[in-house]
Amino acid sequence: VLAYLRLIAFPKDDLSLGRIINVPRRGIGDATLEALAQLAAVHQVSQLEICARAQEFPALSRTSGRLQLFATLIERLRQALLSDQMSFPEYIEWVENETGLVQDILDQQEKSKADSVDRIENLKELLSDAVEFDQNRKTQIEQLAGSGPAQQPDTADDHLILATTLPDILNAFLERAALYSEMDNDAGEQDFVRLMTIHSAKGLEFKAVFLVGAEEGLFPGYRSMASESDIEEERRLAYVAITRAREKLYVTTARSRLVFGQTQSLMVSRFIREIPDEYMDERGGSRRGDRSAEFGETPKIDNPFVTAAPARRGPAANGPVRPTASSPAPTAMGQTGPTASGPAKKGIDPASVHPGDRVRHTSFGEGKVIRVDPVAGDAILLIEFGKVGQKRMLSRQASLEKL
CATH class of the missing domain: 3.30.160.800 (Double Stranded RNA Binding Domain)
Incomplete structure (x- = not known):
């Protein structure tokens, strides 16, 4: 996901493009990637631009449609970023879904359930990091508003104070991620705590x-x-x-x-x-x-x-968090974030779904729950929809309602 975010923020980042252009699989092989790199070098443009213009190059004729679809996806994600219509956590969640990463995990579940669980956990942990990052940013802005003239920031985290638009927040988030990576690789001879499993x-x-x-x-x-x-x-x-x-x-x-x-x-x-x-x-x-x-x-x-309280979206209050059982549930990766076309539709609490339950999907109609596999605070549902057959969906994400 970080590679997707880097390419969205920096369309000329060819390294990130190489990491994600075939994740999920798009039928783009090594020969195509090599041709992309050569054409980008010859024309002195980014590989993403070559993808967008793929029909112009005979060497890419067999995969031009796939490359252009990928370029269109990145452009759509970038335009949503620039429109600045979502909160940062909502945007991260939306990217995870729109890129097909979540659906790819569901499709691969039968082959490797353990791997699917781990991958979903990784996506949700990134969302947790985004929620916490946004809370810290809002807290710093609140503190700055009450502390007089702003001082020049000199660290990556200090830049959070200046980040108010969605593109700036994403840049600050990626900058912090890069800084932490450098710190991990530069322990030197100083005393430090070694992180390990x-x-x-x-x-x-x-x-x-x-x-x-x-x-x-x-x-x-x-x-x-x-x-x-x-x-x-x-x-x-x-x-x-x-x-x-x-x-x-x-x-x-x-x-x-x-x-x-x-x-x-x-x-x-x-x-x-x-x-x-x-x-x-x-x-x-x-x-x-x-x-x-x-x-x-x-x-x-x-x-x-079981959620005790939602992750707060507003500026963090002073003192420890005081969860309440009556607090509404937050938006998590299991619930689709807002899109440019309208607000998200909520899914079903996974704790309330059982085999044999009847549900209704906005596209597939009525169906019967065949299996419920709990995973990372959510559940993968196997649902029989009659004419369209069986579908796997994340309980919190899918546009479902119980009947």
Whole structure:
């Protein structure tokens, strides 16, 4: 998705074009890509411009239609950006859907369910990042308005203060992503915390270890919570993580967390609650309680992706987030964002859908739910629509209503 966003923002970015021109698959092979690069070099224009003019070049005659469709897609996404009619998170969600990335995941589900889950999670995490980025930007603008004359920004994050239009916000977002990438590649000889998965840490030891996100739904992950054997496997991973520390182990949990675009309060991980008290020095809270209870809510353990409160779109208020059960649900990747033609149609809460339910789709008419596969706070529905056959759809995304 980042490569799509870079090409939308910078149409001359040939490197990004090469990464996405065939994602999802468009039948554009290596020979065509090589011809694109050669023609762009000869004519001293971008490869995207060559795609738009593909019918002019005999070397591209076999794929000219596909190349022009791709160029038209990028131009449409770019015009939506320049029109500045959506919020930043809405635009990211819209791009994820309009590029065909979401539908490609659904189409590939039967071949590799685990891979489909991971890819959907990646898309939703990018949306979470966009929501958080936009909240921080609005907060900085609010603070700037009350702090007198603006000072010249000197870091990537400071540029957020100046970003008010959708194109500028996207540029700032991409600039920050590039800065973080450079920081990851330039650790030098200074002291730093090395980021790694628990699997990759096997066999290694460190003086100090930070285990972050020790919460139900994250560790153990929500996909493991339905199987005792999967829970035991993650318990073994917890043992691996804890025993990587030679001297000090820091375990952190969040009071509230933005997960897949939604603010949630999760319980402290069972693996941490199982550690004897004499080995723990607790700061800032109790692992015996749960985060929802701290806010006066009923704990929601069985379904860690039940939303406690929406990710706020306005400027962030001072102090911690105080979720309320009555707050309306936010727009997440599972719900289609606004398009140039009108507002988005809401989908169905995945928790309310079961095999055998009757639903109505705006295009396919009435159908029967055959299967429900929970995934990343959403669900992939297999629906039988009679004459048009079976279709796979994301519950929150599709234009569906229960009958």
